[in-house]
Amino acid sequence: MNKFFYAAIILLSLTIHAQTKGKFRTDLNVGLMFPSAGGLGMSVDVEPKYNLASNMNLGLRLSSGAAVQEIDPSSKNTPKEERTTVVTSIIGTYDYYFNSLNTSTIPYIGAGLGYFSLINAQAKSGTSLNDFEHLDHEDKLGGMFRLGIETGKFRFGVDYHLIPKTKIQSISGSTLGYQNNNYFTFHFGLFIGGGKWKKQTVL
Numbered sequence: 001m002n003k004f005f006y007a008a009i010i011l012l013s014l015t016i017h018a019q020t021k022g023k024f025r026t027d028l029n030v031g032l033m034f035p036s037a038g039g040l041g042m043s044v045d046v047e048p049k050y051n052l053a054s055n056m057n058l059g060l061r062l063s064s065g066a067a068v069q070e071i072d073p074s075s076k077n078t079p080k081e082e083r084t085t086v087v088t089s090i091i092g093t094y095d096y097y098f099n100s101l102n103t104s105t106i107p108y109i110g111a112g113l114g115y116f117s118l119i120n121a122q123a124k125s126g127t128s129l130n131d132f133e134h135l136d137h138e139d140k141l142g143g144m145f146r147l148g149i150e151t152g153k154f155r156f157g158v159d160y161h162l163i164p165k166t167k168i169q170s171i172s173g174s175t176l177g178y179q180n181n182n183y184f185t186f187h188f189g190l191f192i193g194g195g196k197w198k199k200q201t202v203l
Contacts (some may be wrong), residue, residue, distance in 0.1 A: 025049050025194025031187030037180045041067025059093040077173045086119040103150040112144040138166045159185040
């Protein structure tokens, strides 16, 4: 009886939750954007991935989002301005899953590197969003760090994006300052394919 009990404990400690190595999966996410400078927005992304192993994969994330934030001008007598930023990106990603835990909820961490395209529209506070004074467009190389959990086919997590600052320009083209483009995204979604998270016994 004791031998059977110890054998069961050993086998339990050697079980892992695994997806299928060599399979493809696609992540579909929607999220809330929180710019580091303050504000709020939304994002959506699609991310095809390839499972390098049962606990890691490589992906290519295609994302688009928009956020509105309020900017304080350099002059105290100048009204505050709202700046709407539309961000589209394509970045390569890597995720690692801590699937050795005896649970069906799998934590993960990840990182990515790629290009971010930013379109900024600036308007006086209180004006219609159709009355933008001008548009600025810049492309930047940036990075992303993330962590979250997967349970079943669902995903929940937070991403932090690091993007170099962009210029804030007047209508005449003069530089008024620089905008902080870093932002958090709290996202939720699901994944398709890739196999299911399931227990496997390692002999």
